[in-house]
Amino acid sequence: MDELRQKYLGAIADAADEPALEELRLQAVGKKGEVSLKMRELGRMTPEERQEMGPKLNALKDEINSALAAKKAALADAALNERLRAEWLDVTLPGRPRRQGTIHPVSQVTDEITAIFADMGFSVAEGPQIESDWFNFDALNIPPEHPARQEHDTFFMSRAEGDHRPPHVLRTHTSPVQIRAMQETGAPIRVIAPGRVYRCDYDQTHTPMFHQVEGLAIGRDISMANLKWVLEEFCRAFFEVEGVELRFRASHFPFTEPSAEVDIRCSWADGSLKIGEGDDWMEILGSGMVHPKVLSAAGVDPSQWQGFAFGIGIDRLAMLKYGIPDLRAFFDSDLRWLRHYGFSALDVPTLQGGLSA
Numbered sequence: 001m002d003e004l005r006q007k008y009l010g011a012i013a014d015a016a017d018e019p020a021l022e023e024l025r026l027q028a029v030g031k032k033g034e035v036s037l038k039m040r041e042l043g044r045m046t047p048e049e050r051q052e053m054g055p056k057l058n059a060l061k062d063e064i065n066s067a068l069a070a071k072k073a074a075l076a077d078a079a080l081n082e083r084l085r086a087e088w089l090d091v092t093l094p095g096r097p098r099r100q101g102t103i104h105p106v107s108q109v110t111d112e113i114t115a116i117f118a119d120m121g122f123s124v125a126e127g128p129q130i131e132s133d134w135f136n137f138d139a140l141n142i143p144p145e146h147p148a149r150q151e152h153d154t155f156f157m158s159r160a161e162g163d164h165r166p167p168h169v170l171r172t173h174t175s176p177v178q179i180r181a182m183q184e185t186g187a188p189i190r191v192i193a194p195g196r197v198y199r200c201d202y203d204q205t206h207t208p209m210f211h212q213v214e215g216l217a218i219g220r221d222i223s224m225a226n227l228k229w230v231l232e233e234f235c236r237a238f239f240e241v242e243g244v245e246l247r248f249r250a251s252h253f254p255f256t257e258p259s260a261e262v263d264i265r266c267s268w269a270d271g272s273l274k275i276g277e278g279d280d281w282m283e284i285l286g287s288g289m290v291h292p293k294v295l296s297a298a299g300v301d302p303s304q305w306q307g308f309a310f311g312i313g314i315d316r317l318a319m320l321k322y323g324i325p326d327l328r329a330f331f332d333s334d335l336r337w338l339r340h341y342g343f344s345a346l347d348v349p350t351l352q353g354g355l356s357a
């Protein structure tokens with residue numbers, strides 16, 4: 001009896017897991033277990049022996065069963081403790097930051113424009129945003145008294161007291177960048193100049209800072225025909241419409257002669273704009289053959305070289321491409337536009353972010 005007790009209580013205490021415990025239970029108190037077989041022997045004993053052995057065997061059986069139950073609970077406890085140790089998680093750690101921003105539509109459109117002109121052999125030129133009045137005006141055949149200087153609503157920098165030289169200006173177009181490029185590399189040349197420009201004008205359709213891309217191609221015999229093809233190719237690529245149609249209207253700029261404003265065929269239906277179809281025309285850019293005086297100012301001999309130039313407003317182009325029909329939606333009223341600008345608090349959060357249209 002004592003042997004049995006010691007054997008099983010010891011084995012139960014040493015059991016590594018539940019299957020081992022179940023194995024011991026069957027060996028000891030299962031139907032054919034050692035304790036059960038001993039109980040079956042009670043029938044062959046004398047009443048006296050039975051009186052003594054019966055309760056002892058019952059007590060042993062109870063003892064083994066409680067040891068099994070206790071060990072089972074201890075094993076479960078140990079398993080839980082092991083999980084608590086292994087699956088430990090620090091809920092006080094700071095969250096992983098998720099990027100909320102998207103590329104600004106004006107930056108995106110500038111990149112798109114740059115890529116399209118790069119395919120046609122144009123490189124990108126950059127220059128200062130604060131310019132001398134010579135680079136911004138004189139070199140472009142805009143003399144001091146020309147109404148264009150007022151038309152341009154220029155921001156003038158201030159000079160120190162007693163300094164009477166003409167003030168520098170915030171560039172009103174990116175043309176000075178191209179003047180500088182011509183001065184540096186001469187002809188032939190093919191460049192675009194994207195960037196910020198400034199005009200003192202603020203109302204529902206104008207902001208004092210906006211973005212422009214100008215293009216310039218100078219060669220021996222570059223003509224309006226080349227200009228037309230380059231602009232058509234650009235519009236096809238930019239608006240992703242095969243059948244773009246452009247209309248050149250005679251115009252006037254001091255820096256080009258002849259000059260043309262360019263309209264694109266479009267339709268307005270249910271307040272939405274479609275490029276390349278319909279009966280409407282929308283102005284998208286200004287262009288022309290570079291004025292001989294401008295070539296001279298930039299150090300390029302107009303008897304040897306000629307070429308075209310053009311200027312496009314990027315902000316407007318961004319709005320056209322991303323389906324915002326009204327200029328006034330630029331800064332208010334259109335949540336798609338605002339969301340693109342990062343005013344997410346105004347909008348229902350989305351998982352993807354960015355434009356939904």
Ligand code: 2NL
Nearest residue numbers: 175178255286287309310311312313
């Ligand atoms: C417009 C008009 C234009 C140019 C810009 C240019 C630059 C040089 C020489 C000659 Cl260096 N011209 N730029 C030419 C024609 C038009 O922009 O309405 N832009 C939105």
